[in-house]
Amino acid sequence: MRLTPSPFACLFTFLFVSAAAHAAAPLAIEIDLAQQKAFLLQDGKIVYETPISSGRPNHRTPTGNFQVLEKDPNHLSSLYGRIVGADGKTLVRDADADMPLPKGAKFVQAPMKNFLRFDGANGMHTGYLPGYPASHGCVRLPEVRAALFFDIVEVGTPVRVFGKPPETTPPERPAKPAATPAPTPEPRKWYQIFSHTSPTASPAPAR
Numbered sequence: 001m002r003l004t005p006s007p008f009a010c011l012f013t014f015l016f017v018s019a020a021a022h023a024a025a026p027l028a029i030e031i032d033l034a035q036q037k038a039f040l041l042q043d044g045k046i047v048y049e050t051p052i053s054s055g056r057p058n059h060r061t062p063t064g065n066f067q068v069l070e071k072d073p074n075h076l077s078s079l080y081g082r083i084v085g086a087d088g089k090t091l092v093r094d095a096d097a098d099m100p101l102p103k104g105a106k107f108v109q110a111p112m113k114n115f116l117r118f119d120g121a122n123g124m125h126t127g128y129l130p131g132y133p134a135s136h137g138c139v140r141l142p143e144v145r146a147a148l149f150f151d152i153v154e155v156g157t158p159v160r161v162f163g164k165p166p167e168t169t170p171p172e173r174p175a176k177p178a179a180t181p182a183p184t185p186e187p188r189k190w191y192q193i194f195s196h197t198s199p200t201a202s203p204a205p206a207r
Helices: 007-022 143-152 190-194
Strands: 027-032 037-042 045-051 064-067 070-084 090-096 106-119 122-126 139-141 158-162
Touching (some): 037 143, 045 143, 064 106, 106 143, 106 158, 122 143, 139 143
Parallel strands (some): 027 158
Antiparallel strands (some): 027 037, 037 045, 064 158, 070 090, 070 106, 106 122
């Protein structure tokens, strides 16, 4: 049985060999908002990439040159999360921390595993990727790939964010097709009210 090496094994092998050959060439992160992708670079060359989901309209991910300011494996957002009722059911799935709470409800901070802060409250972290920019400004990555970035980069790693994100909105749910109305019967003729036989029917044969 032939075993296929995992992406982790391939990448770490590449980095180990490359580091030995190039005396630990510096790493960097680039985030392309237009392509909705993030790249890990070593010595200026792309060695790994991942799809992302960046900030949605009115919460765009800032562009510019930054660096990793903090690493937090189990970060919780202080700004965003969900509102949960006393019965444990989610009342508001996409809530802000300053939203009023119904009686007995509580605000639950959004988990942001493998958080790499690079600008203010914004950072890279594990999150859901719906296929379009959907975050409050952070850069969401698939869980396995967020863990890879988190394990490899260090505080101080350069981060460059560039590009214009696509003007994509969440797809609308298709409306349920309207029920097909039953055909309206043709109005009865005056002679059909008094007789079940149409005047155009063929006369019965004579006996």
